[in-house]
Amino acid sequence: MNPQELIQAFEKKFGAGGEPRVFFSPGRVNLIGEHTDYNGGNVFPAALSFGTYAVARKRSDGNLKFASLNLPQEVERGVNDLKNIPEDGWTNYPKGMIQILLEAGLPIGGAEFLFWGNIPNGAGLSSSASIEVATAIAMRGLYGGEASNQELALLAQRAENQFVGVNCGIMDQFAVAMGKKDHAILLDCASLRFQWVPFQLKDYELVIANTNKKRGLADSKYNERRSQCEEALRRVQTHRELASWGAMTEAEFEAAIPWIEDPILIRRARHAVMENQRTLQAVDALKSGNLTTFGELMNASHRSLRDDYEVTGKELDALVEAAWAQPGVIGSRMTGAGFGGCTVSLVKRDQVESFMENVTNLYREKTGLTPDFYLAAIADGAKELSV
Numbered sequence: 001m002n003p004q005e006l007i008q009a010f011e012k013k014f015g016a017g018g019e020p021r022v023f024f025s026p027g028r029v030n031l032i033g034e035h036t037d038y039n040g041g042n043v044f045p046a047a048l049s050f051g052t053y054a055v056a057r058k059r060s061d062g063n064l065k066f067a068s069l070n071l072p073q074e075v076e077r078g079v080n081d082l083k084n085i086p087e088d089g090w091t092n093y094p095k096g097m098i099q100i101l102l103e104a105g106l107p108i109g110g111a112e113f114l115f116w117g118n119i120p121n122g123a124g125l126s127s128s129a130s131i132e133v134a135t136a137i138a139m140r141g142l143y144g145g146e147a148s149n150q151e152l153a154l155l156a157q158r159a160e161n162q163f164v165g166v167n168c169g170i171m172d173q174f175a176v177a178m179g180k181k182d183h184a185i186l187l188d189c190a191s192l193r194f195q196w197v198p199f200q201l202k203d204y205e206l207v208i209a210n211t212n213k214k215r216g217l218a219d220s221k222y223n224e225r226r227s228q229c230e231e232a233l234r235r236v237q238t239h240r241e242l243a244s245w246g247a248m249t250e251a252e253f254e255a256a257i258p259w260i261e262d263p264i265l266i267r268r269a270r271h272a273v274m275e276n277q278r279t280l281q282a283v284d285a286l287k288s289g290n291l292t293t294f295g296e297l298m299n300a301s302h303r304s305l306r307d308d309y310e311v312t313g314k315e316l317d318a319l320v321e322a323a324w325a326q327p328g329v330i331g332s333r334m335t336g337a338g339f340g341g342c343t344v345s346l347v348k349r350d351q352v353e354s355f356m357e358n359v360t361n362l363y364r365e366k367t368g369l370t371p372d373f374y375l376a377a378i379a380d381g382a383k384e385l386s387v
């Protein structure tokens with residue numbers, strides 16, 4: 001839908017008048033650097049061309065109304081009455097965002113919101129970060145204030161942590177707020193220093209494939225991985241100073257293994273350390289035009305997520321193995337939190353058709369599921385759209 005059509009849908013829902021405005025926040029794909037953000041390491045995500053649109057208009061009565069063109073549920077709440085309650089369903093995301101903006105002392109007030117999104121739900125492409133950041137930039141658009149996109153990304157992460165209850169890192173919210181067309185973002189999650197790195201693939205295409213496996217229990221397993229890394233870090237910190245796993249080299253990690261003791265914790269921490277190193281190596285390879293090395297590091301990332309971090313599962317492994325078996329593929333890995341969701345592959349442009357066909361057949365044979373494919377365009381971060 002284009003912005004004019006969205007405004008029409010908004011006026012049909014909430015009535016004409018005032019000045020509804022249209023905001024957009026993308027989804028994201030992570031190219032490499034998985035489960036490193038909350039471990040103080042580097043990530044390398046990019047914003048996508050699909051995302052969440054929010055049409056918004058001020059209300060003078062201090063109430064918030066939320067509706068969506070994707071889901072039937074509608075909710076109305078006062079700005080001073082925002083709690084996470086299960087019966088409010090998806091609206092807990094925008095409610096949480098607005099509650100955190102309020103707590104941070106940013107200007108907010110009553111408003112009507114109509115959302116429309118084209119990110120596949122539950123696919124691990126950050127539909128939740130996208131709706132949070134869309135809400136935040138819409139409130140800034142309506143009520144003013146000086147908050148930068150980067151500041152709003154940090155508040156969106158807080159909304160997810162404190163209001164929604166998922167202990168996520170900063171990657172998703174940062175990527176959707178700070179994306180740039182044809183660039184991926186190398187972000188050091190310990191310092192929040194970042195750089196945009198050109199991501200143009202010449203003869204290759206970035207292909208996202210959805211396992212279409214529901215991500216049941218993903219949040220609790222995610223939180224468990226995070227606490228395992230924290231426990232391993234505490235054990236090492238009783239022997240030496242260490243701010244986070246992102247601050248460690250491979251050699252230092254080898255020396256620290258005996259202090260961690262527990263074999264599971266050792267594997268979790270090894271992933272965090274090595275994945276961070278791989279991310280830096282992959283960005284160097286990309287900068288020097290060496291896509292083959294970039295792809296090999298993607299493959300190594302998947303193996304580490306499968307064997308050491310144990311967040312892949314049968315479906316993601318089957319989809320990645322099917323991709324690895326195709327000609328013209330230089331790298332393939334799971335992307336996002338894992339336990340289902342999507343993979344990302346670099347595929348020779350003239351072989352994309354046969355890639356999709358062959359991977360569909362192999363994946364179906366192994367799992368009984370049919371994958372979906374998206375040819376990803378890397379686009380700008382969250383912004384207001386002109387109508």
Ligand code: GLA
Pocket residue numbers: 030033034035036037038168169170171172336337338
């Ligand atoms: C989810 C979280 C991110 C990050 C990834 C794994 O997408 O929201 O913060 O931890 O998983 O890399």
